[in-house]
Amino acid sequence: MQIALPAAAHSSASSPQPRSSVPAPSLPKAAPTPVAVQAAPAQYTVESGDTISGIAAKFGLATASVLTLNGLGWSSMIFPGQVLMLSGATASPDAAPTAPAPPAPATSTYTVLSGDTISGIASAHGVTVAAVFAANGLSSASIIYPGQNITIPAAGTPQSAPAPAPAPAPPVSSPAPSAPQTVTQMSAEMRANAAVIVSTARSIGVGDHGIVIALAAAAQESSLRNVQFGDRDSLGLFQQRPSMGWGTPDQILDPVRATKAFFGGSSNPNPGLTSGLLDVPGWKSMSVAAAAQAVQKSEHPDAYAKWEASARSWLAELG
Structure with missing residues (x-):
């Protein structure tokens, strides 16, 4: 069907013309229906069925930004009642389109x-140590x-030199959370595992500060669940790795x-292979996050701090 414009209709009435000489105007396309995105609150309490990507999409945020803000990885788990920080997360590219980034140089991966050393790997692939540092x-x-x-960057790719390792923070005599924190309520599974940590710590003579550190570490690593999966070959409450000497999978899945x-020390079941909290010089003077990181050596060293208030509350509840 063709639609004749007023001028075309008049012209066709006075001087008939071939049908093909009158082009049909294209109809305007309907505008896409905008997707409603809620304004992001400062904090969000996880509900049953939630996922990080779903929460991010709900508030127009980038999933990677929400993960980073909360010290989580792509394999991290969340659970109902957990409080996530959203204030400071960047908007999703879908919510706020930006100019496309230039294509990244070709890279390769080396296991x-x-x-192996970083300098040896860099030399073997014809790249600088600084480039390998920056790429990883x-x-x-x-x-x-x-x-x-x-990750091995393409040869000749300019890379900035890595920042020097930060100097260790001076020890404090009374560790305390650096910012107001909410307390996560324990599920039955979390409570059972927290009780094992507390009773085991008491049995080997670990005091309250050490127990708070262990509870915060387990909360960050596994959400206080004795999971049978994790990053690489990590397992259990503390995401310990068989390949790094922490024990066999069955041994690591034994909460006690x-x-x-x-904790390590004289009760260490892996003498000579792993070290624990009691083997860290000056751990009693460290903050909860620093002491947990000294054992776990996480890629997110500050993530343990957000569990300190909850860990103290759980310890008071369990006794």
Whole structure:
């Protein structure tokens, strides 16, 4: 069907013309229906069925930004009642389109072997040590281990030199949260595992500060659940790795043994293979986050701090 414009209709009445000479105007396309995006609150309490990507989309935020803000990884788990920080997360590219970034230089991946060093890997691939550091978020203080995947940047790609490793913070005599925190209510599963950590710690003579550190570490690593999966070969409450000497999978999934391994010291079930909290010089003077990081060596060293208020509350509740 063709639509004749008024001028075309008049012309056709006085001087008939071939049908093909009158083009049909194209109809305007309907505008896409905008997707309603709620304004992001400062904090969000996780509900049953929630996912990080779903929460991010609900508030028009980038999933990666929400993960980073809360010290989570792509394999991290969330659970009902957990409080996530949203204030400061960046908007999703879908919510606020930006100019396309230039294509990234080609990269490759190398799997670390026993005895490898960053300088040796860089030399073998014809790139600088600084470029490998920058491509992997590493510094001269970082540790690599067999089985770890290292990104190798394209040769000749300009890379900024890594920032020097931060100097250790001076010890404080009375560690306390650096910002107001909410307390996460424990599920039955969380309570049972927290009780194991508390009772095991008491049995080997660990005091309240050490127990708070262990509870915060387990909350960050596994949400206080004895999970049978994790990053790489990590398992259990503290996401300990068989490949790094923490025990066999069955041993790591034993909450009592895993807790003793976290504390280490004279009760360490892995003597000579792993070290725990009691083996860290000056741990009693460290903050909860610093002490937990000294054992766990996480890629998100500050993430443990957000669990301190909850850990103290759980300890008071369990006794």
